[in-house]
Amino acid sequence: MKVVKAAVSGTMESSDIMVTVAPNEGGGLAIDLNSTVEKQFGAAIRAAIAETLEQLGIRDARVTAVDKGALDCVIRARVKASAFRACEREDYVWEVRT
Amino acid sequence: MELELGPLRGRRFQAVQEFLAQNGLTPPEAPPAFTVTLLEEGRPLATGSLDGGVIQYVAVDSGCQGGGLCAAVVSHLTRQALQEGREHLMLCTKPENRALFVGLGFYPVTETAGMLLMENRRNGAADFVAALPKPPPGAGPAGAVVANCNPFTRGHLWLAEQAAARCGFLYFFLVSEDRSFFPADVRLELARQNLADLPHTAVCPTGDYLISAATFPTYFLKDQANAAFHSAELDLKLFAERFAAPLGITLRFVGEEPLCPVTRAYNRQMMDLLPGWGVRTVVLPRLEEGGAVISASRVRALFQRGELETLRPLVPGPTYQYLLEEYRHGASGHSGN
Numbered sequence: 001m002k003v004v005k006a007a008v009s010g011t012m013e014s015s016d017i018m019v020t021v022a023p024n025e026g027g028g029l030a031i032d033l034n035s036t037v038e039k040q041f042g043a044a045i046r047a048a049i050a051e052t053l054e055q056l057g058i059r060d061a062r063v064t065a066v067d068k069g070a071l072d073c074v075i076r077a078r079v080k081a082s083a084f085r086a087c088e089r090e091d092y093v094w095e096v097r098t
Numbered sequence: 099m100e101l102e103l104g105p106l107r108g109r110r111f112q113a114v115q116e117f118l119a120q121n122g123l124t125p126p127e128a129p130p131a132f133t134v135t136l137l138e139e140g141r142p143l144a145t146g147s148l149d150g151g152v153i154q155y156v157a158v159d160s161g162c163q164g165g166g167l168c169a170a171v172v173s174h175l176t177r178q179a180l181q182e183g184r185e186h187l188m189l190c191t192k193p194e195n196r197a198l199f200v201g202l203g204f205y206p207v208t209e210t211a212g213m214l215l216m217e218n219r220r221n222g223a224a225d226f227v228a229a230l231p232k233p234p235p236g237a238g239p240a241g242a243v244v245a246n247c248n249p250f251t252r253g254h255l256w257l258a259e260q261a262a263a264r265c266g267f268l269y270f271f272l273v274s275e276d277r278s279f280f281p282a283d284v285r286l287e288l289a290r291q292n293l294a295d296l297p298h299t300a301v302c303p304t305g306d307y308l309i310s311a312a313t314f315p316t317y318f319l320k321d322q323a324n325a326a327f328h329s330a331e332l333d334l335k336l337f338a339e340r341f342a343a344p345l346g347i348t349l350r351f352v353g354e355e356p357l358c359p360v361t362r363a364y365n366r367q368m369m370d371l372l373p374g375w376g377v378r379t380v381v382l383p384r385l386e387e388g389g390a391v392i393s394a395s396r397v398r399a400l401f402q403r404g405e406l407e408t409l410r411p412l413v414p415g416p417t418y419q420y421l422l423e424e425y426r427h428g429a430s431g432h433s434g435n
Contacts, residue, residue: 006180006183011173012173012176013166013173020185032220066202
């Protein structure tokens with residue numbers, strides 16, 4: 001997927017993370033993280049963001065994240081939502097029916 | 099708790115004005131473009147507004163502080179700004195609120211005793227200034243002009259020529275803020291055209307930084323009588339620390355102000371404060387035409403009255419060409435009525 005505009009999801013409320021994904025054509029992945037748990041989990045949060053974008057096939061993006069102690073699953077969900085919005089894609093499958 | 103988003107109207111606007119006043123803030127006279135309000139049984143508990151790229155009028159009920167309401171308000175404002183296509187946000191607050199907004203992803207730009215300017219981009223100001231053109235080695239002292247050029251007049255041209263002759267490299271900064279009669283991109287383009295032949299001069303936008311001091315939010319200052327003085331101090335410190343220091347600017351040129359008392363007071367403050375940061379202020383006399391100084395406001399007044407021949411001696415060629423086309427365009431646009 002290709003990021004075509006800046007988009008955001010999440011909030012800066014406790015246990016959430018606000019993730020902005022913006023275009024960064026040819027610039028690779030740039031993550032600016034501001035987290036209340038930077039010392040303990042900064043590296044893990046960055047890895048979660050990078051991995052989620054990689055799974056979506058996004059190579060170039062400028063990500064700004066303000067984290068208020070979100071759980072790993074919340075981080076991935078917010079990154080995904082911002083990424084789909086930033087790519088103007090709506091063909092996501094949130095639910096896997098069996 | 100209810101959440102309301104959008105421009106405030108009627109009684110709700112009144113309620114928010116009262117809420118701001120109760121919290122020691124000076125409420126706006128007219129509703130801001132976009133406001134977030136969190137209410138309980140119709141009573142505001144937290145609010146914040148967005149005006150272009152500036153977050154202002156943020157207040158949280160004293161009984162609810164520390165409960166994350168400010169985070170909720172700023173989250174909504176950030177989302178709204180992005181929908182309006184603005185990623186870069188600024189806010190101006192009391193210095194004691196620093197930690198609160200640092201926790202919401204804001205970084206300090208400049209601070210005075212009473213005011214703190216913040217932005218939501220790490221190293222935003224430093225990166226912006228680093229991308230500006232640099233004087234060639236051995237160019238000599240660098241100087242700066244900061245002007246709105248609404249529109250660019252022969253007075254601006256003269257000021258730039260005089261300034262360029264007095265320094266080794268001239269930064270001619272155009273205020274990028276889009277609140278003027280002529281749009282920011284037009285003002286910048288006209289300055290570029292009019293100054294294309296001036297040696298060792300770079301015409302640069304101010305980005306979101308050197309905003310006209312008049313528009314720094316001052317609603318949180320107790321000392322409302324001297325609000326203009328305090329915001330001018332912030333504006334000058336921002337110029338000195340964030341622009342002059344990294345770019346090696348040691349001279350600031352400004353036109354004498356015989357007309358406007360606000361601008362005159364600002365120039366006075368410039369002369370008082372800038373030397374403290376190693377910048378000398380050079381006041382240059384204003385160019386006259388027809389017995390009065392040339393000013394952009396004079397040009398605008400003539401333009402609005404359609405007196406293009408009278409304004410012609412006040413502006414350089416490229417500005418006149420632009421005004422003429424705009425006038426014809428406007429005139430033809432009304433011909434159908």
